[in-house]
Amino acid sequence: MKKVKNKKACPPSLRSGVSGRGFVDVVVGLQWGDEGKGKNIDELLSHKVYSGVARFQGGANAGHTLKCENKTFIGHIVPSGCLQKNIELYIGNGVVVDVISLIKEISELKKLGFNVIPRLYISNRAKLVSYLHPFLDQAEEFYRNNKGEKKVGTTLKGIGPTYADVRARRALLIGDILLPDFKIKERNLSEFHKNFLNMYKKKYGFKFSETEIKKAKIKWQSAIKKLKKLQICDVSYLVQKRLKEGKNILAEGSQAVMLDIDFGDYPNVTSSNTLPANVSLGLGVPHTYIQTIYGVIKAYTTKVGGGDFPARIKDASLEKLFQDAGGEFGSTTGRPRMCGWLDLFALRYAIGLSGANKIFINKADICLTNKIKVVTGYKHAGEKLKEFPLYLNQVTDVVTEEMPGWGYANYGVRNKEKISLELSSYLKYVENKLSDLDVKIVSVGTGPDREHFFNWND
Ligand code: GDP
Ligand code: IMO
Ligand code: MG
Numbered sequence: 001m002k003k004v005k006n007k008k009a010c011p012p013s014l015r016s017g018v019s020g021r022g023f024v025d026v027v028v029g030l031q032w033g034d035e036g037k038g039k040n041i042d043e044l045l046s047h048k049v050y051s052g053v054a055r056f057q058g059g060a061n062a063g064h065t066l067k068c069e070n071k072t073f074i075g076h077i078v079p080s081g082c083l084q085k086n087i088e089l090y091i092g093n094g095v096v097v098d099v100i101s102l103i104k105e106i107s108e109l110k111k112l113g114f115n116v117i118p119r120l121y122i123s124n125r126a127k128l129v130s131y132l133h134p135f136l137d138q139a140e141e142f143y144r145n146n147k148g149e150k151k152v153g154t155t156l157k158g159i160g161p162t163y164a165d166v167r168a169r170r171a172l173l174i175g176d177i178l179l180p181d182f183k184i185k186e187r188n189l190s191e192f193h194k195n196f197l198n199m200y201k202k203k204y205g206f207k208f209s210e211t212e213i214k215k216a217k218i219k220w221q222s223a224i225k226k227l228k229k230l231q232i233c234d235v236s237y238l239v240q241k242r243l244k245e246g247k248n249i250l251a252e253g254s255q256a257v258m259l260d261i262d263f264g265d266y267p268n269v270t271s272s273n274t275l276p277a278n279v280s281l282g283l284g285v286p287h288t289y290i291q292t293i294y295g296v297i298k299a300y301t302t303k304v305g306g307g308d309f310p311a312r313i314k315d316a317s318l319e320k321l322f323q324d325a326g327g328e329f330g331s332t333t334g335r336p337r338m339c340g341w342l343d344l345f346a347l348r349y350a351i352g353l354s355g356a357n358k359i360f361i362n363k364a365d366i367c368l369t370n371k372i373k374v375v376t377g378y379k380h381a382g383e384k385l386k387e388f389p390l391y392l393n394q395v396t397d398v399v400t401e402e403m404p405g406w407g408y409a410n411y412g413v414r415n416k417e418k419i420s421l422e423l424s425s426y427l428k429y430v431e432n433k434l435s436d437l438d439v440k441i442v443s444v445g446t447g448p449d450r451e452h453f454f455n456w457n458d
Contacts, residue, residue, distance in 0.1 A: 003329075022242060024279060024289045025249075026253060027044070029253055029295075030256060032258045034304070037064055038066050039449075039450060042066045051248060056253060057094045058096070058255055059129060064080050064330065068072075068083060068449060068450040068451075078102065078109065087119065092283040099224055101368055119232060120234070127163075128177070129162045134158040136197065153304070155305075159272075172186060202410070236283065240285060251279040251290075262275075292357060292358060294442075298342075299364045300325075303337065304337045310395040312342055313339055323339055344374055344433050358457075361445065364410055368453050376433070378397075379395065382396075412452055
C-alpha cells in the first residue's frame with residue numbers, strides 16, 4: 001500500500017497539569033481484551049506528549065501487537081512504547097513479572113534495532129512470577145475441570161497463583177532478588193508450592209513432570225541473573241519525579257474492563273483490577289494526576305477463554321469468517337478467539353466503570369457480511385435487564401439491531417471523507433447510542449499498522 005503520512009489520531013492536547021505538573025493519561029480495553037490497545041498506545045506515544053509509558057497491572061498474560069515500518073513486535077511484559085525511541089518504559093509495582101518473557105522480549109527488541117535496557121525501569125515492588133506458578137495455574141485449571149466446573153481458560157502464565165501469593169503476603173518481590181536472603185525466601189516459597197502440586201497430584205490425579213519443572217527452574221534462574229543487571233528501582237518515586245518535572249506519562253492497561261477481577265464476569269476474569277482506578281495503586285501515583293481515559297474497542301467483539309459470551313455470533317461459519325479475516329487468534333496463546341457483534345450493553349457498563357471519555361474503535365476494516373448486528377440489551381427469562389447481571393450465564397437472550405455491513409471497503413483508509421457510507425452510518429449509530437454518556441469516538445482503525453486509522457472527531 002502507498003505510504004501516506006497520516007494526520008495524528010486524536011492528538012492529546014499539550015495541556016499541562018496543575019502548576020506546571022505533568023499528567024497521567026490511561027489506555028484501557030473496554031471489551032474482553034485484544035481490542036488493539038498496543039497499536040493505539042504506540043500511536044499516542046508518537047505525538048511526543050508523553051515521556052514514558054507504564055504497565056500497572058497484569059503480566060505476560062497480555063499480548064500487545066505493534067506493527068510499523070514492516071516490523072512486528074508482540075509485547076507481553078515490556079510496555080508498548082518500546083518501538084518509540086526515547087520513551088521511558090516503566091513496569092509498576094502492580095505487575096506480576098514473568099522474567100523469562102521479559103528477557104526474551106528485550107532480546108527480540110534488540111534484534112529489531114531497539115535496545116530498551118537504558119530506558120526500562122522495573123519497580124522493586126513488582127511481583128515475581130516463579131517457575132512453579134505456571135504449573136500451579138495448570139493444576140488449578142485441572143482441579144476446576146475435575147470438580148465438574150468449567151475451566152477459566154487462563155493463559156497458563158501463572159497470573160492467578162502469583163496474585164494469590166501477593167494477597168497471602170508470601171510473594172517474591174522483584175527487589176528481593178538483590179537481597180542476601182532471596183535464595184532462602186525462594187526455596188521456602190517453592191517448597192510451599194510443591195506441597196500444593198503434590199496435593200493436586202495425590203488427591204485429584206493432576207500429572208506434572210519433574211523433568212519439566214527442573215527445566216523451568218534452570219531457565220528461570222538464568223533469567224533472574226540477567227534481571228539483576230537491569231534497572232530495578234522505586235518506579236513510584238521516579239514517575240512522581242517525572243510528573244513534577246512537568247512530563248506526562250501514559251498508563252498502559254492490559255486485559256480489559258470485562259476481565260476485571262471485581263467487575264468482570266467472575267470467576268471468568270483475570271486476577272487483577274484492570275480498571276483505570278488501579279493506575280494509582282499499581283504505579284504509585286496519586287489519582288489526582290489522572291486526566292484523559294482512552295477506551296479501546298473493536299467494531300465487533302472477541303473473547304478468548306472460558307465463560308459466557310452473550311454477543312457471540314451464533315452462526316459458526318459466520319463466526320469463522322470474522323476469525324479468519326480479523327486474524328482472531330490469541331497473541332499470547334494462539335487460541336482462536338470467539339467472535340461476537342459489538343455489545344453496546346456491555347460497552348455502556350464498561351464506560352461507566354472506567355470513566356473512558358475518548359474512544360478508539362479498531363478493526364473497522366473487518367466486516368465481511370452484508371448485514372451486521374449490534375447487541376443493545378440483555379434479557380433474562382424474557383425480561384430486558386436494566387443493570388448488568390451478576391453472572392453472564394443469567395443472560396438468556398440478547399436484543400439486537402441489524403444494519404448493512406461494508407465488506408473490505410475500508411481497509412487502510414486514512415481519511416474520514418473516504419470511508420464507505422455503511423461504516424459512516426455505523427459510527428454515527430454507535431455515537432448516537434452513547435450520546436448520553438460523556439464520551440467521544442476519536443479515531444477509527446482500518447488496519448494493523450500504526451498509521452492505519454482515520455480521525456472521527458478531532
Ligand atoms: P491488544 O492486546 O489490545 O493490544 O490487542 P492484540 O495485539 O492482542 O490484538 C489486536 C490484533 O488486531 C493485532 O493482531 C493487531 O495487529 C490487530 N489490529 C489492531 N488494530 C487493527 C485494525 O484496525 N484492523 C485490523 N485489521 N487489525 C488490527
Ligand atoms: P491483552 O492485554 C484477552 C483472559 C484469559 C482467561 C482470563 C484469565 O492482550 O488484552 P489469566 O491468564 O489472566 O489468569 O486468564 O483472562 N485473558 C485475556 N484475554 N486478552 C488478554 O490480554 C488477556 N489476558 C488474560 O483468556 O479467559
Ligand atoms: Mg492482546
